[in-house]
Amino acid sequence: MEKLADFKICADKECSYVISVAKALEDYVASDCRYINLRQGQMIYVFSKLKPAEGAGVFWSGSVYGERYVDQMGVIGYFPSNYVNETHVFQKKTVEIPTTDMDFFCA
Known part of the structure; x- marks a missing residue:
């Protein structure tokens, strides 16, 4: 799979901490397994980022995140930033x- 970018911005060197919480403004359908669906x-x-x-x-x-989406919780994937609004910045x-x-690996 092609790389979507050469650099990423994270809260820490391992990208293991949450930078922020965002709310989906509209639905987004993932085009392949690198992406996640948004509602x-x-x-x-x-x-x-x-x-x-x-x-x-x-x-x-x-x-x-959400009880309605338990089947998707924990799955990390990409989504277009213009489909969300950041509601709270932690870092x-x-x-x-x-x-x-490996950031763009799709099994």
Whole structure:
């Protein structure tokens, strides 16, 4: 799979902490297994924000949250940042790290 970006912004060097919480503004249907489906009104934990190449779309990675979506909770995937609104930022201080092929691996 192609890399969506060369760098990502995370709360820590391992991208294991949540940067923020966002709310889906509209539905988004994942195009392949690198992405997650979003439903309007759904809350998403944001773990990283890809730093896009010039002219590329802006994607974030995260996991959905909510009792209605238990089957999807814990699955981390990408989604377009313009489909969500950040509602609470936990980590204002972030680190920029290079992406790897594993960041975009699709089984």
